[in-house]
Amino acid sequence: MKIRIATRRSPLAMLQTNEVVERIKLSNPECICEIIEMESEGDLTDAPLHTIGGKGLFVSKLETALANKVADIAVHSLKDVPAMIDSQFSIVATLPREDYGDALLLREGLTINDLSKNLKIATSGPRRKSQLLAINPELNIVPIRGNIQTRINKIEAENLDGLIVAKAALNRLEIVYPNMYAFSENQMLPAAAQGAIGIEVNSMELESDIRNLLKLINDQPTYQATEIERKIVASLEGNCLSPISALCKISSKDTELKVRVSNQDGTEVYNEAVRFNLENKTDALKGFIETLIRNGAKEIIQQ
Structure with a gap:
């Protein structure tokens, strides 16, 4: 099996991609990994991201490689991937999360x-x-x-x-x-999926041998936690301009979710938290998101 891996050229991106390669090789020593280095739109400018299209600029060129079947998978810093991505693509695996702070x-x-x-x-x-x-x-x-x-x-x-x-x-x-x-969590709550490496594929490949291999290297607690955090951002229609923080911690007994939203100048800050069992995730998140919206979270981040 050969896997073509799209990645940015930055030292951090290459290090993260090599970590993915190492884990693939541990699961399948015969797998051949070809790294395709790319310069994203975000790498080609020094302008503030929120003025030129947001963090999605780091992702779009890699997704184009997936769409054109130039690459089989793309490796991202998951916090740089917009919470709402085109249905043509899917985040299918994450590696164990580093420090999220x-x-x-x-x-x-x-x-x-x-x-x-x-x-x-x-x-x-x-x-x-x-x-x-x-x-x-x-x-x-x-x-x-x-x-x-x-x-x-x-x-x-x-x-x-x-x-x-x-x-x-x-x-x-x-x-x-x-x-x-x-910083402590109380001082500065992290971005959704901060510290996590995400692996993205073309949704048409979800039943492929490569997808099955990625299941073997996926860290399920990180995947579940970051999926929840990203769902919060998506539910608030957040983008790169949105001061939204979300941190989910999953233990064997329960799940803790903290969310913080604020306006641009920090004069209005709204915190909300919830604990729930993963078995009740759907209902718990539905109720939590309703609480956020009812208390004005969408309006606060637009100020």
Whole structure:
């Protein structure tokens, strides 16, 4: 069996793709994996993503490769995949989730206590920006683009006081930053599917041998949790402009789901949480989503 794997060319994307290859080889040592490196639309510009089409720019070119049968599977940072994707495609597997939290990389000499001051903090998304402003509305939040190492280099080059990145990216790339603070869930709830690697296929291939192989490498707890988180974002009609956070934790006894929505400047923040048994997932999520909508979650994220 041969599997053609579409991926972005960034160091993080390649590392994640190689992890997928390793797991495929463990399940089927005779499988031949061909990696197809691609530059996504999002990689070809430094403009803020929310001004040019959102995180879907990282996905569209890989999906085109699936549609044109140039590739059999595509590997993504699942948080970059829009919650609502075309029915032509399906997320069919996830690898075990890395740390789902956000990290604040601070300039030398600063501590988390300095976040009460008028610091210049760089971040690439409205979700992080709104939660930062909820902590301190006087912060100067500036946009930033580039791969992780490029962003870190900009702390000094652009005279930043701090930079927010996903803890998972630092861990996977084995980057140890000397002055890092890991946010708690209460301080900054993560994006849906943050820390998870997702594998996407053409929906026409759902009954194929490749699909059966992907079932073997799928981490079911991560798949179930991220599916729930993405369902929340989709139900609120969220996009790259939407400050929506969702975190689902599944244990043997119960499932805990936390959601946070806010307006763009962090002056209005709404938190909601629920616990339920996975056997009652459908009814529990239906009721939870109804509560979110009834309490104005859709309107808040549009402010």
